[in-house]
Amino acid sequence: MGKHVGIIGAGVTPFKGTWREKTYYELAQMAAREAIKDAQIHINDVDAAFYGIYNDIFERTAIPEHAIHGLLGMQNKFGIRITNGGATGAYTISAAHAYLAAGRFKTALVLGVEKATDCFDFLSMSATPEVIKAIGWSGDSFFEQPLGWSASDSYAEVVLAYMDEHPGDLKPEITARISSQLSQQVKGNTYAQRQFDQVTPEEVINSRMVAYPFKELEICVYSEGAAALIFAEEETAKAISKNTGKPVIWITGVGEANEHSFAGKNQKVMSRIMSDYYASHRAYEMAGIMEPKESIDIVELHDAFVHQLEISMAEFGLVPLGRADSLIEEGLMTPGGKYVVNPCGGLIYCGHAVGASNIMSAWSARNELVKRDLKTALVHGTGSTVAQYTACMIFEHE
Amino acid sequence: MNKISILGYGAYIPRYRLKIDEIEKAWSDKEYSTRSRRLGVEEKAVAGFDEDEVTMGYEAARNAVKRAGINAADLGGIITGCMSRRFRDKSASAMIAQMLGTSEVLACDCVHSSKSGSSALILGKSMAEAGDRSVLVIATDNPHAAPCDDLEPLSGSGAVAFVCGKGEGVAHIEGSYSCSREVYDIWQPVEVPYMYYDMNVSRQQFRDVTVQATMAYMERHGTKVDDYSYFVLSQQDARAPLGVARALKIPKEKMAAGFLCMRIGDLYSASALIGLAAILDTAKEGERILASSYGSGGADIIGLRVGKGIKGRKDACPSVEDYLNDKVYIDYLSFLRYSHVL
Amino acid sequence: MTEEFRFIEHCAGDINRTIPKRYRLQGSQCSKCGALFVTKRLICPECKGTDFEEVALTGRGKVYTYSAVRVPLLPVLKKGAYAIGVIELEEGVKAEGQIVDIDPDDVKVGMKVETTIRRAREEYPGKVIYMYRFKPARQ
Numbered sequence: 001m002g003k004h005v006g007i008i009g010a011g012v013t014p015f016k017g018t019w020r021e022k023t024y025y026e027l028a029q030m031a032a033r034e035a036i037k038d039a040q041i042h043i044n045d046v047d048a049a050f051y052g053i054y055n056d057i058f059e060r061t062a063i064p065e066h067a068i069h070g071l072l073g074m075q076n077k078f079g080i081r082i083t084n085g086g087a088t089g090a091y092t093i094s095a096a097h098a099y100l101a102a103g104r105f106k107t108a109l110v111l112g113v114e115k116a117t118d119c120f121d122f123l124s125m126s127a128t129p130e131v132i133k134a135i136g137w138s139g140d141s142f143f144e145q146p147l148g149w150s151a152s153d154s155y156a157e158v159v160l161a162y163m164d165e166h167p168g169d170l171k172p173e174i175t176a177r178i179s180s181q182l183s184q185q186v187k188g189n190t191y192a193q194r195q196f197d198q199v200t201p202e203e204v205i206n207s208r209m210v211a212y213p214f215k216e217l218e219i220c221v222y223s224e225g226a227a228a229l230i231f232a233e234e235e236t237a238k239a240i241s242k243n244t245g246k247p248v249i250w251i252t253g254v255g256e257a258n259e260h261s262f263a264g265k266n267q268k269v270m271s272r273i274m275s276d277y278y279a280s281h282r283a284y285e286m287a288g289i290m291e292p293k294e295s296i297d298i299v300e301l302h303d304a305f306v307h308q309l310e311i312s313m314a315e316f317g318l319v320p321l322g323r324a325d326s327l328i329e330e331g332l333m334t335p336g337g338k339y340v341v342n343p344c345g346g347l348i349y350c351g352h353a354v355g356a357s358n359i360m361s362a363w364s365a366r367n368e369l370v371k372r373d374l375k376t377a378l379v380h381g382t383g384s385t386v387a388q389y390t391a392c393m394i395f396e397h398e
Numbered sequence: 399m400n401k402i403s404i405l406g407y408g409a410y411i412p413r414y415r416l417k418i419d420e421i422e423k424a425w426s427d428k429e430y431s432t433r434s435r436r437l438g439v440e441e442k443a444v445a446g447f448d449e450d451e452v453t454m455g456y457e458a459a460r461n462a463v464k465r466a467g468i469n470a471a472d473l474g475g476i477i478t479g480c481m482s483r484r485f486r487d488k489s490a491s492a493m494i495a496q497m498l499g500t501s502e503v504l505a506c507d508c509v510h511s512s513k514s515g516s517s518a519l520i521l522g523k524s525m526a527e528a529g530d531r532s533v534l535v536i537a538t539d540n541p542h543a544a545p546c547d548d549l550e551p552l553s554g555s556g557a558v559a560f561v562c563g564k565g566e567g568v569a570h571i572e573g574s575y576s577c578s579r580e581v582y583d584i585w586q587p588v589e590v591p592y593m594y595y596d597m598n599v600s601r602q603q604f605r606d607v608t609v610q611a612t613m614a615y616m617e618r619h620g621t622k623v624d625d626y627s628y629f630v631l632s633q634q635d636a637r638a639p640l641g642v643a644r645a646l647k648i649p650k651e652k653m654a655a656g657f658l659c660m661r662i663g664d665l666y667s668a669s670a671l672i673g674l675a676a677i678l679d680t681a682k683e684g685e686r687i688l689a690s691s692y693g694s695g696g697a698d699i700i701g702l703r704v705g706k707g708i709k710g711r712k713d714a715c716p717s718v719e720d721y722l723n724d725k726v727y728i729d730y731l732s733f734l735r736y737s738h739v740l
Numbered sequence: 741m742t743e744e745f746r747f748i749e750h751c752a753g754d755i756n757r758t759i760p761k762r763y764r765l766q767g768s769q770c771s772k773c774g775a776l777f778v779t780k781r782l783i784c785p786e787c788k789g790t791d792f793e794e795v796a797l798t799g800r801g802k803v804y805t806y807s808a809v810r811v812p813l814l815p816v817l818k819k820g821a822y823a824i825g826v827i828e829l830e831e832g833v834k835a836e837g838q839i840v841d842i843d844p845d846d847v848k849v850g851m852k853v854e855t856t857i858r859r860a861r862e863e864y865p866g867k868v869i870y871m872y873r874f875k876p877a878r879q
């Protein structure tokens with residue numbers, strides 16, 4: 001199992017649709033600065049850096065982390081870049097945890113940065129089609145790209161297969177209510193891209209259909225921003241915690257799974273997100289959680305789409321498969337309910353700065369555990385075509 | 399009365415030179431070659447592959463600001479005169495302001511004529527007179543004539559800049575006279591890449607209007623040719639200005655200091671003014687200069703008297719002669735590459 | 741513009757955002773210990789400072805080391821060669837830049853240089869990107 005690893009500092013930049021005045025490198029430094037200030041340490045005290053960077057095309061440079069390393073003052077130390085689709089941030093946390101648990105380092109910086117709108121489409125004078133095109137490069141070059149593959153339709157296939165298998169679940173009025181509730185939750189997140197963008201369920205239902213069954217207000221928004229965490233192994237973490245007076249949030253469980261990307265026998269089960277199932281249950285096992293329904297208090301989930309949020313909650317074992325609508329119908333995630341789901345507003349309202357998103361989720365989970373004085377949180381990241389990649393983490397408040 | 403002087407000036411000439419022989423070699427069957435030789439231009443200055451009117455204007459501006467001994471932040475205005483601007487919508491002055499590191503400044507361009515440089519200088523003088531901050535005036539050009547065109551051996555590149563302000567400077571601006579007329583001599587509709595021109599009309603108009611304007615200026619200021627130690631004119635080629643000089647009875651030696659056309663070609667809006675900069679490099683206190691610039695059928699005449707400030711300012715930055723001497727000869731193919739034709 | 745100059749077609753606010761750096765070699769200085777950096781910094785590796793001021797560097801210095809690129813990405817100079825060097829600035833910090841207005845074979849370590857501004861490339865559609873360059877100092 002290795003050493004205990006805990007979070008001792010965290011910081012994010014505001015998430016924005018576009019950071020016109022900041023460079024990619026500046027955003028990275030801004031988040032790292034917040035995190036080391038939070039941990040009250042010097043950058044020289046950090047042993048290793050883990051960079052979560054989604055996509056070179058977004059940043060207009062290959063190996064974008066090479067410049068950040070020196071700019072942060074991390075020269076002559078360990079630095080590694082993690083790129084794992086939408087789950088990049090979660091996988092970066094997982095990688096940093098592994099190195100620290102193995103005793104390789106005492107402290108580590110986990111940094112995710114994204115600057116999506118630097119890729120620009122001059123025909124439409126907008127960044128959006130170019131961002132979507134850049135994401136389109138993640139489809140495989142033989143079967144997917146020539147079809148006009150996009151992230152939306154690949155997740156839609158999974159959601160529609162689930163809906164065929166479980167008719168009556170994922171009702172449009174429920175997904176609309178979830179989106180509306182997330183828009184209320186984001187109010188408290190001053191770093192969110194859509195902090196003041198509150199919507200009613202009716203507005204969600206009447207919003208434009210992007211790729212059936214996803215409506216515009218049920219899809220995450222691409223965002224620019226950075227998020228950073230400082231990890232430390234047990235003894236160092238305790239010492240730093242004593243200094244800052246902030247409790248250590250321990251990472252007690254980590255689990256990952258990447259599915260097959262094609263449907264078929266022993267391949268992708270279209271109606272399920274098995275990666276979520278395996279990753280979460282592996283994390284539970286490592287954390288010693290027997291009954292997730294009883295243990296999990298906060299879920300910081302990668303909600304690329306509201307429908308996928310519901311299915312993921314079912315795959316985590318927090319609601320029954322086929323009864324994901326009970327999240328609202330039985331009040332499981334409504335205010336005062338059993339679970340606190342995406343208190344930061346999630347990726348739909350806080351924003352999806354791909355490499356930084358899951359790290360922002362971890363930042364939020366850590367803050368909420370302390371603020372609400374709760375015990376256990378589940379942090380989740382999903383990505384790649386047909387919800388193929390997942391990494392999950394269990395955070396525990398001491 | 400507020401005396402407006404040129405507080406500092408600076409020039410920039412790119413280091414590449416193309417000998418007219420090279421053009422004649424490239425287009426050996428073209429009849430124009432003998433004519434261009436008769437026009438007296440031996441070589442022309444060519445902007446490098448990575449240079450254009452903005453980078454050259456910036457270099458000249460930096461020299462002028464340095465020679466004036468002021469900070470760019472002290473400037474109240476930047477006016478750039480440029481005929482061959484490649485952008486129809488993008489302020490060169492604002493870019494040069496950014497490059498110099500100032501933003502609280504009125505930056506505007508003076509374009510569409512080969513006398514936009516002198517017009518900018520007259521505007522800059524008036525602006526400095528009206529306000530309390532100095533004004534930077536830049537004349538820069540990077541003209542591109544079509545390959546094998548009659549203008550190709552003549553069009554050179556370079557820039558010159560002046561800082562106008564109150565106080566005793568390099569030279570006091572005594573006065574100016576402008577006359578504007580309409581004639582189709584050089585014109586370029588927006589949809590064509592190169593200028594159209596009528597050389598005969600151009601030379602005729604240049605001669606007539608320059609003679610008339612110079613006499614009008616001298617009449618108004620009660621001066622005569624003998625009062626001036628130096629004359630500098632627009633130099634489309636090395637022949638036309640001498641014709642004007644003969645008509646005005648200006649001795650050849652008074653033309654020599656500012657006569658650079660044979661060594662760099664016609665710099666359009668910077669043509670007369672780079673000659674003025676060369677004169678200031680050699681002039682002594684108390685000497686008077688008459689500069690005239692021709693464009694679009696009209697002319698601007700500017701009279702100057704060299705002031706006390708000339709002493710000690712000469713070595714602040716490279717002189718025109720320094721730039722003239724720092725040269726690298728290129729062949730015709732390199733010229734086409736540097737001009738982005740190839 | 742030649743094809744080669746369009747090697748990066750996608751750009752946006754990025755080119756506006758970097759104007760101070762590209763035009764004036766803007767550096768940053770730690771407000772606490774005064775450490776100077778050519779790049780924009782927010783975390784001082786010398787002290788624990790996290791506040792910085794932006795300062796314009798003089799751009800004057802001498803060649804610390806350089807290399808002549810003979811198989812160039814940018815076909816900018818004759819013979820297709822250009823010099824890229826590390827310049828030790830008067831302030832003591834080092835900046836990387838192209839050395840122009842000189843044959844790459846004539847560049848010498850220790851040679852005095854100063855900044856100028858040149859066209860670096862042209863981006864679709866018609867955006868000219870200017871950037872600082874080093875040239876031999878005249879005086």
